[in-house]
Amino acid sequence: MSVLERLTERLTAVLPPDAVVTDPVRLRTYECDGLTVHRAVPGVVVLPETTEQVAAVVRLCREHGVPFVARGSGTGLSGGALPRTDGVLVVTSRMRRIVEIDVPNRRAVVEPGVTNLAITEAVRDQGYYYAPDPSSQQVCSIGGNVAENSGGAHCLKYGFTVNHVLAAEIVTPDGDVVELSAGDPGYDLLGAFVGSEGTLGIATKITVRLSRAPEAVTTLLAAFTGIEAGGHAVSAIIAAGVVPAAIEMMDALAIEAAEAAVHCGYPAGAGAVLVVELDGPRAEVEHQFAAVERICRDSGAFEIRTAASGEERAAIWKGRKSAFAAVGRISPAYIVQDGVVPRTALPRVLAGIDRLQEEYGIRVANVFHAGDGNLHPLVLFDDAVPGERERAETVSGRILDLCVEHGGSITGEHGVGVDKSRYMPRMFTEDDLDTMQLLRCAFDPEGLANPGKVFPTPRLCGEAPGVRTGVHPLVEAGLAEQF
Numbered sequence: 001m002s003v004l005e006r007l008t009e010r011l012t013a014v015l016p017p018d019a020v021v022t023d024p025v026r027l028r029t030y031e032c033d034g035l036t037v038h039r040a041v042p043g044v045v046v047l048p049e050t051t052e053q054v055a056a057v058v059r060l061c062r063e064h065g066v067p068f069v070a071r072g073s074g075t076g077l078s079g080g081a082l083p084r085t086d087g088v089l090v091v092t093s094r095m096r097r098i099v100e101i102d103v104p105n106r107r108a109v110v111e112p113g114v115t116n117l118a119i120t121e122a123v124r125d126q127g128y129y130y131a132p133d134p135s136s137q138q139v140c141s142i143g144g145n146v147a148e149n150s151g152g153a154h155c156l157k158y159g160f161t162v163n164h165v166l167a168a169e170i171v172t173p174d175g176d177v178v179e180l181s182a183g184d185p186g187y188d189l190l191g192a193f194v195g196s197e198g199t200l201g202i203a204t205k206i207t208v209r210l211s212r213a214p215e216a217v218t219t220l221l222a223a224f225t226g227i228e229a230g231g232h233a234v235s236a237i238i239a240a241g242v243v244p245a246a247i248e249m250m251d252a253l254a255i256e257a258a259e260a261a262v263h264c265g266y267p268a269g270a271g272a273v274l275v276v277e278l279d280g281p282r283a284e285v286e287h288q289f290a291a292v293e294r295i296c297r298d299s300g301a302f303e304i305r306t307a308a309s310g311e312e313r314a315a316i317w318k319g320r321k322s323a324f325a326a327v328g329r330i331s332p333a334y335i336v337q338d339g340v341v342p343r344t345a346l347p348r349v350l351a352g353i354d355r356l357q358e359e360y361g362i363r364v365a366n367v368f369h370a371g372d373g374n375l376h377p378l379v380l381f382d383d384a385v386p387g388e389r390e391r392a393e394t395v396s397g398r399i400l401d402l403c404v405e406h407g408g409s410i411t412g413e414h415g416v417g418v419d420k421s422r423y424m425p426r427m428f429t430e431d432d433l434d435t436m437q438l439l440r441c442a443f444d445p446e447g448l449a450n451p452g453k454v455f456p457t458p459r460l461c462g463e464a465p466g467v468r469t470g471v472h473p474l475v476e477a478g479l480a481e482q483f
Helices: 003-014 024-030 051-064 116-126 142-148 189-193 227-239 252-262 282-298 310-321 323-329 343-360 388-405 421-427 430-443
Strands: 044-046 068-071 088-091 098-102 107-110 165-171 177-181 202-209 216-224 246-251 272-280 303-306 333-336 364-369 374-381
Touching (some): 051 068, 098 116, 107 116, 165 189, 216 227, 216 310, 227 282, 246 310, 252 272, 252 323, 252 364, 282 303, 310 323, 388 421
Antiparallel strands (some): 107 202, 165 177, 165 202, 216 272, 216 303, 246 364
16 A cells, blocks of 8 residues: 555544545646646645644555645736646635625635625625735635735735735644734744745634725726837836826737637727726826826827726726736736836847747737836737747747846746746845745754745755755656756
8 A cells, every 4th residue: 555545544533524535537627727737637736624633644645644735816927836747735715705895904714715896795884995906806716825925906905915914823834823923022923924825834714904994996998009108008107107096908809819718899900909997096097187187188099988887997907807807818828927117127028029029920918017016918819820839838938038137026916836947047046045945944953844836956855955966866867847
């Protein structure tokens, strides 16, 4: 009997009868996250319902020396929840209780399987909401948002997940249950945990900040003949001292996909559309709207629409929110990228992406959080065309190179996962990467929590820092890949 088979017997003893999945057909349900180019069938899947069950699973994995990976709704876009064929996939989708809503203190305590939008729906009637809003907020889970430090359209004004998490109950890789709080003295361990992509443990309860719903919200759609004019409008809006809740942009190819999928009715002939949302006190919003409308017209907008109701606001957002999935209407396959550049570098980077399209014969649809320079180029390809996937992957990598060359980052909100780990040395030195992994080793000395993610070559905990010589032991054992 293999180690995994012995572990599975033990797992069956500590979990409900239907909470251990070993059937090969059912296991394939979990072979990838939202980034389907990376796939691996998990050795075994468990679906715990309580913190105690998660802790029991992790302790058994540690006892048997078996790696484990946490997974929420599976909507991630970096392969961060890619399972191990020799390990346990811990799926938190059954942990969906909103444990407490504390409006006077503006906080809520939720389990990791609660969906992002469910928090807002639970407190909307009391005049509050949860600010971070990934495009997948209807289905993505808070546990996954914490793991990836997810953002969303409104992160320009309100910040990322880390700015809205007040505390977290976590199961450490040793199987201990500990509480991390933003108010703890000493090192900010909660800040280190948020965005650690499951390499430091599994969150089982999260305390989030609730935000007061603004007095007024105004959403406008500005259409431009080209993306350069839209980019100029973004820079001018920020330069004028206006900080919108959101500034989103889509190019002509992304608009084409959205129209085909959801019939969003954006202005005909638009080479780019800009969605700008303003919120806050009514007088302030009215003043900012006048400034934004003027700037858009001065920048060449040929049509501006303003939402007059909640329904019209939802209609404007419909195309943008559906953009990733909509691209499936115009391409059999695509790679979602997630680079970041300074706003001032947007025109140069977008021009560089155009050159890459011409050079490689690969189409790229651009959708991005224009206000903070977070690009989401969708690199389109067809597996049926020989060599096209490889060209698409090359373009994808060169887009990240462009971002780094212009002072940006290889990821803004999707995380590194398995997909971007090979690009980490383009941003960081070997000493930088070693230092980061020393933190991982402090939490996870056995290296069992989501191994093989984030870092291009996993460090052996206890290994002396410094330049390595020869073949890394994990590479030699076939457990890691040297890039």
